[in-house]
Amino acid sequence: EIVLTQSPGTLSLSPGETATLSCRASQSVSSSFLAWYQQKPGQAPRLLIYGASNRATGIPDRFSGSGSGTDFTLTISRLEPEDFAVYYCQQYGGSPLFTFGPGTKVDIK
Amino acid sequence: EVQLVESGGGLIQPGGSLRLSCAASGFTFSRKYMSWVRQAPGKGLEWVSAIYSAGSTYYADSVKGRFTISRDNSKNTLYIQMNTLRVEDTAVYYCARLSEKATALDYWGQGTLVTVSS
Numbered sequence: 001e002i003v004l005t006q007s008p009g010t011l012s013l014s015p016g017e018t019a020t021l022s023c024r025a026s027q028s029v030s031s032s033f034l035a036w037y038q039q040k041p042g043q044a045p046r047l048l049i050y051g052a053s054n055r056a057t058g059i060p061d062r063f064s065g066s067g068s069g070t071d072f073t074l075t076i077s078r079l080e081p082e083d084f085a086v087y088y089c090q091q092y093g094g095s096p097l098f099t100f101g102p103g104t105k106v107d108i109k
Numbered sequence: 110e111v112q113l114v115e116s117g118g119g120l121i122q123p124g125g126s127l128r129l130s131c132a133a134s135g136f137t138f139s140r141k142y143m144s145w146v147r148q149a150p151g152k153g154l155e156w157v158s159a160i161y162s163a164g165s166t167y168y169a170d171s172v173k174g175r176f177t178i179s180r181d182n183s184k185n186t187l188y189i190q191m192n193t194l195r196v197e198d199t200a201v202y203y204c205a206r207l208s209e210k211a212t213a214l215d216y217w218g219q220g221t222l223v224t225v226s227s
Contacts, residue, residue: 035213037154044203044217045146045154056215088154092212097167098144098156 002026004089004101012109019076021104023089028069033092036065036074039103040085048087049074076106084108111135111216113204118221125194125225131187131204131218139182142207144214145189147200155200158189159207172198194225 003026013019023034031052037045047056049065052072062077076083089101117129131143144159158178159167166178177190187204201222205214 032210033212037214039154044219045214046217047208047213047215050208050213050215051210056213090154090213096156096169097159098146098214100154100156103153 006101010105021074023072025070035090037088113218115218115221120224126192133185138185143187146203149200
């Protein structure tokens with residue numbers, strides 16, 4: 001089973017700053033199989049990035065994903081007030097079919 | 110507009126059974142793979158089960174043998190039958206649609222809360 005680790009656990013930033021979130025896998029993951037989600041309190045998760053670097057429908061271009069192998073990054077440029085949330089990475093394939101990381105909370109400094 | 114609406118959650122005693130439903134609209138349900146994901150209170154996301162359009166099913170080890178996923182394409186509805194429920198199954202259960210290449214979950218319902226407690 002591939003285990004995903006996210007860092008930091010919490011990121012405290014101000015609006016307008018850039019957030020850099022890390023997702024590390026316990027073994028190599030195909031870039032095609034790595035996704036990122038945003039979840040706000042009381043809401044369902046929302047797909048942001050799939051295939052490591054492809055923005056989902058309607059996602060602003062201030063969200064970008066990169067990485068390969070075991071190290072992946074979600075970058076949020078010019079943080080907007082609505083971007084303060086919890087972010088999860090997810091990998092697909094094997095058993096279990098989907099695995100999520102523990103999440104990174106981006107909160108207002 | 111894609112919509113997924115879960116129902117069927119509630120309070121159930123340990124050892125009990127519950128069936129959740131997810132009504133889908135805004136897309137051709139029969140052609141899409143579907144999944145259930147849960148989130149225990151204050152915790153992260155845990156994938157539970159998936160069903161492909163041809164009927165193949167997949168389960169997390171934590172629910173294998175106790176939960177059964179199914180679909181009724183004539184009703185555009187996804188189900189999960191949950192038996193022998195445990196306290197640790199307490200969570201919000203989300204219905205989600207798999208993306209075009211089935212490697213991500215591109216649309217999610219708002220979730221239904223299942224509480225297992227005596």
